[in-house]
Amino acid sequence: MNLKKLVQQRFEEKFGEQPAFVIRAPGRVNLIGEHTDYNDGFVMPMAIDRAVWLAIRPREDGRVSAHSLEMDDPIDFEISNLGKPGQGWGEYVKGVTWALLEEGFELSGWEGVLTSDIPVGAGLSSSAALEMATAMAFMAISNTEWNAPQMARIGQRAENDWAGANTGIMDQMISASAAQDHALMIDCRDLSTQLVPLPPKTSIVILDTMTRHTHTGSGYNDRRNECEAAAKHFGVEFLRDLDKVTLQKNSIGLDKTLLRRAIHVVSENDRVIQAMSAMQNQDPHIMGLFMNASHDSLRDNFEVTNRDLDLMAALAQETKGCYGARMTGGGFGGCVVALVQEEQAERFATEVAADYFNVTDMQPHIYICKATGGTEVVKN
Ligand code: GLA
Numbered sequence: 347m348n349l350k351k352l353v354q355q356r357f358e359e360k361f362g363e364q365p366a367f368v369i370r371a372p373g374r375v376n377l378i379g380e381h382t383d384y385n386d387g388f389v390m391p392m393a394i395d396r397a398v399w400l401a402i403r404p405r406e407d408g409r410v411s412a413h414s415l416e417m418d419d420p421i422d423f424e425i426s427n428l429g430k431p432g433q434g435w436g437e438y439v440k441g442v443t444w445a446l447l448e449e450g451f452e453l454s455g456w457e458g459v460l461t462s463d464i465p466v467g468a469g470l471s472s473s474a475a476l477e478m479a480t481a482m483a484f485m486a487i488s489n490t491e492w493n494a495p496q497m498a499r500i501g502q503r504a505e506n507d508w509a510g511a512n513t514g515i516m517d518q519m520i521s522a523s524a525a526q527d528h529a530l531m532i533d534c535r536d537l538s539t540q541l542v543p544l545p546p547k548t549s550i551v552i553l554d555t556m557t558r559h560t561h562t563g564s565g566y567n568d569r570r571n572e573c574e575a576a577a578k579h580f581g582v583e584f585l586r587d588l589d590k591v592t593l594q595k596n597s598i599g600l601d602k603t604l605l606r607r608a609i610h611v612v613s614e615n616d617r618v619i620q621a622m623s624a625m626q627n628q629d630p631h632i633m634g635l636f637m638n639a640s641h642d643s644l645r646d647n648f649e650v651t652n653r654d655l656d657l658m659a660a661l662a663q664e665t666k667g668c669y670g671a672r673m674t675g676g677g678f679g680g681c682v683v684a685l686v687q688e689e690q691a692e693r694f695a696t697e698v699a700a701d702y703f704n705v706t707d708m709q710p711h712i713y714i715c716k717a718t719g720g721t722e723v724v725k726n
Contacts, residue, residue, distance in 0.1 A: 349399045349461050350724060356415060357401035357459045365401035365458060367486040371479035371721040372397040373464035374471045374520040375552055375683050376674045378640050379618040381648055383514030383534040385573050385611045386584035388618035390531050390542060391516055392550070392717040393524030396465075398475040402458030404487050410443065415461040425453050431508050438473050441508030442480040445500040456487050465711065467558045469675025473509070474517035477501035478721040481522075486723050494523035494720065495537040512567050513676075524720035531622050535586060542622050544717060545630040548669070549691035550683060553662060553698060554711040555654040557679035565678050569607065569650065576600065576608040585611040610647035614640060634670025634685050638663055641672035641682075650677030654706060658682040661701045667694045 347355075350368060357365045372393035379389035405411070413420035414435060421436035423429075428444050431437055446453055460479065464472040481497040484490075501518035505511050519532055523539060531540040544550070559565075577585050579600045580592065585608055593612050597605050617636045624632035641659045645651040651659075655673040659682045662671035667690025674683040686694050695712040702710050 349397070349463060352415070353399040353401045353459055353461050356461075360459060361403060361457075363403070366403040367401070367483070368724045369400045369402070369479050369482045369486065369721070370397045370724050371400070371475040371482060371521055372524060372718050373475050374517055374524070375550065375681070375715065376516065377529050377550070377683060377685075378621045378637055378672070379516075379614060380640060380644055380672075380674070380677070381569060381573075381650065382586075382611055382614050382618065383516040384570055385577075386535045386586035387611060387615040388531060388533055389516045390529050390618050390621060391520040392529040392544070393520055393720055394470065394552070394713070394715040395718050396463045396470065396713070396715070397718075398460060398462040398464065398472070398479040400458055400460040400479045400483055402456045402483050402487070405455035405457050407455060409455045409457075410439065411455075411457040412439065412460055415459065425455060431510065435476065437509050438476045438504065439480045441504030442477050442501060443484070444508050445503040446481070446484055448503070449500060451484065452488070453484050454487050456483055458483070465554065467680075468554050468711075469559060469677075469680030470552070471517040471521060471675075473505065474501060474521045477504055477518060478521040482721050482723065492522075492721070495519065497721075498522045498537070512570060520720070522721050524718060526719045527717050529625065529717065531618065540622070542625045543628075545625060545628050545633060545685070547688045548630050549686050549688045549714050550717070551662075551686050551691055551695055552674070552713040552715060553658050553671075553682045553684065553695075553702075554713075555658050555679065555681065555702075556708045556710055557652060557654045559676055559679040565650065566676050569648065572604055572607045573611060576604040579604065580608070586615060588612050590616070606647040606649075610643045613643055613647075630669040630685055634668070637670030637672045637683075637685060644673055644677060648677075652677075652679055654708070655679070655682060657705060658698070658702055658710065661698050662694075665694055665697050665701075666690060
């Protein structure tokens with residue numbers, strides 16, 4: 347059964363009527379532009395055909411109440427009495443509620459049922475999708491128009507200041523504003539976007555190493571701090587403002603690790619722009635080369651891969667039908683994304699999975715995905 351039907355049916359069983367709204371909020375995969383968003387730079391993600399589905403109806407008593415078909419602990423809280431951040435999936439719902447109130451929104455309550463097929467912790471933005479589903483629930487209930495950049499900022503604020511993960515804006519932004527069959531080039535400075543069509547006759551394949559990351563752990567925040575320190579050395583507010591020539595000219599005296607971090611960000615921003623041209627020219631070969639180069643830089647300069655990500659990327663790159671492959675998301679575990687010839691995608695997936703299993707004894711999850719639209723109220 348598809349998830350829309352499932353969530354509708356469970357809602358009807360529980361509440362004895364049809365939901366007022368069914369909301370879909372997708373996860374994402376980033377094609378290129380990694381660890382550039384919090385440097386005010388460029389990213390090029392797409393939304394995937396895996397999503398959070400939320401069926402709701404309004405409540406008059408100022409409470410939000412929901413249960414997840416996958417998670418144990420249902421949520422039930424008063425909008426005007428959120429208390430302090432705690433643990434569990436419900437914190438993303440509370441965090442968005444908190445951030446909306448902080449931004450001056452007047453909120454009414456709702457109740458419902460949700461489900462999701464975005465794997466948690468794999469780097470496919472299950473939490474950003476939940477945040478955007480929550481934001482859309484509040485907007486739908488109060489009949490307020492969806493403002494994607496504004497809602498993305500609210501989701502980021504929930505993530506940073508409520509859930510305590512100091513992440514950038516990419517995940518919320520793509521979940522909030524994606525377009526079907528396209529990637530989106532996002533300028534994380536002003537949140538302007540450009541639609542970029544996927545090369546014809548290609549598939550996007552996500553290969554989950556099954557090793558996991560956490561963004562509240564130190565690695566991600568360390569990289570942010572290192573980027574800030576490097577920007578300070580060069581006298582710019584963000585590494586986005588640094589070009590290759592100035593980077594080379596003014597690198598004397600900079601700690602070698604910080605220099606490598608800066609080299610990654612400056613070169614990765616360039617790669618996003620060039621990858622966008624390759625996609626616009628419908629050239630998957632060139633696009634693939636930039637993806638491979640991105641992985642190399644994330645491994646050698648930014649040092650956010652692990653052994654399994656390096657292995658998976660290498661296996662993918664060597665397998666017939668692959669134009670290019672790289673780790674995607676925050677790193678330290680999670681997924682590799684590959685651009686593959688469409689008619690080779692199934693065979694490619696089987697071969698890489700077998701090769702990866704042979705070396706690691708881990709069975710990877712593989713998703714051949716479609717680029718979908720962003721968070722929406724789905725018509726009945
Ligand atoms: C995580 C964060 C994003 C971004 C990526 C790295 O997914 O949530 O904001 O920083 O890592 O590109």
